[in-house]
Amino acid sequence: MNSAKRQREPASDKVGTICRALRRAIIEQALEPGTKLPEDALGERFGVSRTIARQALGQLAAEGLVELRRNRIAVVETPSWQEARNTFDVRMELERLVVRQLAGQLSKAQLAELQAHVDQEDAARNGPDAVSIRLATEFHILLAQMTNSPILIRYVSEVAYRCCLTLSTFSRPHSSDCGITEHRAIIDALAKGRTEDVMTMMHHHLDSVANRALVAPTKPRTRDLVDILAPYADDGEAAPHKPKRSAAA
Amino acid sequence: MNSAKRQREPASDKVGTICRALRRAIIEQALEPGTKLPEDALGERFGVSRTIARQALGQLAAEGLVELRRNRIAVVETPSWQEARNTFDVRMELERLVVRQLAGQLSKAQLAELQAHVDQEDAARNGPDAVSIRLATEFHILLAQMTNSPILIRYVSEVAYRCCLTLSTFSRPHSSDCGITEHRAIIDALAKGRTEDVMTMMHHHLDSVANRALVAPTKPRTRDLVDILAPYADDGEAAPHKPKRSAAA
């Protein structure tokens, strides 16, 4: 018997459960950027104490999905346009590495799994945007997982999730068609082992996704008026958000 | 009267303090891979409760520096050869991106800062290996920081630290000379804005570091007899020490 251990861990992995639930809720935009995540509420909802909820929030903060400020309620991260741009840049390099490692290396079964996933995407094309976006994201994560490189898997997952957040923040209506055909083209190129081609394709694919998402540095789809006011404040005055109590003077 | 000052910041970031301390101890090889890190001991050493120590360990685990198994004492991660290889692969792509973004963009002050850092490396050349390794690592992190891309900074820092871990595990005696000259060459190319050149140089630099570190997939420099026995155990028997009562041969 091989020394490889099975990785099952249902051993009451409460923190992991909460993280997965929140991640999914975030990428499906059930939790929009800026949504508050009080420890008590999370704990109660998942039937655990604040201790566990807090650990989950810490984890998600480390992944860049949650913003954690001292003595303040945790909120879903609201990536700035520049951060989104940076994330996409990193993502491109990482995913180029993924397909470079994968080109010509995939088994029949793996290729079939990828095809099946894109079929799912196809089926969900007329469903809600949230599901389409999630499936599209999971396609990229699935690719990463096939590299068997834990660090690549982790990083690609993280940037992919963060890009979803970006979509929540900046995107215009999602059109998934082109994305799906590009996914199919990538699978095909991977199967044929055309390394250079598939790297280029992945690059263009992510570039188009980024361009669709990051049409302009503006467009903070209003949810918090501070967001709207930020640029104006920057322009006109030195102290944008002024503290109310400067009374002592 | 309670308001008064707006304390800028470091409001008792206990977790961060412990993380930094442990990170540094790890990259200076004061804590070798496999070293146990009991929560109690950490808490006592840093004057905090287990709760805080535990959070720090969770954070470091998320960064891949610490291995956290359920109901077991946390230990400094022992990267496998394959994981180390994967880490270096990712690192190369990320750092190529760093220098691509930086080429021709650095201010005089930034270039001076880089030069100063390499001077430090030079000064430490005859000192202990641990310091040389730390400084060499911090050079790469310093570069990443100049991109102003939080995610790039975080990822480069993480992979750089993990590569240090790898050195702890696999390396032969450290020779820092070539590394330093390469660092200087990279600064020069960055200043001159030779984007392609500097990307190639960074690639070769990291490649040589990797090759020096990962000479062969074997050579677990003994620190724990379990490590020595592992390959033999795999070959001959399923369980090296204490086979529980799993009769399954």
Added chain:
DNA sequence: GCCTTTTAAAGTGCATACATAATAGGCCGG
């Protein structure tokens, strides 16, 4: 004497308690 079984020590998993900082709403003066 060596291997197995028993048992105590040590450590983690988790919840809860308490102190402190932030926030929202009420009260009062203008």
Added chain:
DNA sequence: CCGGCCTATTATGTATGCACTTTAAAAGGC
């Protein structure tokens, strides 16, 4: 009617306690 201080509420930061698991050691049998 509005704006600012004050307080009650809320939420976080941290420590501690208890139950359960693992680990190490001691005891006992072959």
